[in-house]
Amino acid sequence: MSSKTELLKAMLLDLSRASQDNVQASIIISRAQGLTICSYFPESVDSGVVPDEDIIAGRSMQIQMETRKVFKQLKRGPFIRMLVEGDSGYIIICDAGENAILAVLTNKRANIGYMFFMMTRIARRIEQIL
Numbered sequence: 001m002s003s004k005t006e007l008l009k010a011m012l013l014d015l016s017r018a019s020q021d022n023v024q025a026s027i028i029i030s031r032a033q034g035l036t037i038c039s040y041f042p043e044s045v046d047s048g049v050v051p052d053e054d055i056i057a058g059r060s061m062q063i064q065m066e067t068r069k070v071f072k073q074l075k076r077g078p079f080i081r082m083l084v085e086g087d088s089g090y091i092i093i094c095d096a097g098e099n100a101i102l103a104v105l106t107n108k109r110a111n112i113g114y115m116f117f118m119m120t121r122i123a124r125r126i127e128q129i130l
Contacts, residue, residue: 004129005038011122012040015104018118022110024089025050027057027103028096028126034061037100037130049088050105060103064093081119083112094119097127 008028016023027039036057041050050056068079081094089107092115096102102123106115 007129008038008126009040011125012038015118015122016040016042019106019110019115022106023104024107025053025056025105027053027060029057029060029101029103031061031099031101034058056103056105060091060093060101063091064101067093081116090115092116092119094123096123097130099130100126102126 012026012028015026021042021044023040023042024045025039025041028037029035030037034057036053039053039056041053063082063084064079067082071077071079079095081092084091084093089105090110090112092104092106092112094102102119104115104119
């Protein structure tokens, strides 16, 4: 049987493949510590385009925590996911249970609806594993 890390890594790889290689980085982050639990960076992605794993994890946690506060203040219900769009791509962050969040960086070619669908499925699996 595979270790938890191997299962998580396989899920991130599946997400990248399902996106037709439009994922540039995917990271599962511990909500308690803000540290990376598992990450996947496709070899085909230029390292100059994607920041270091620690930067992605830290900034994703920061964005997610502030967004939770805003949702609560504006009475929008529980946070589910967010999409941040830039000139060269997207950042998608979603809950992965009580213990983790899933953060994905994509290029502009990514099908956002399909990414939401796949990330929701994977987030449920992450929650079960952790």
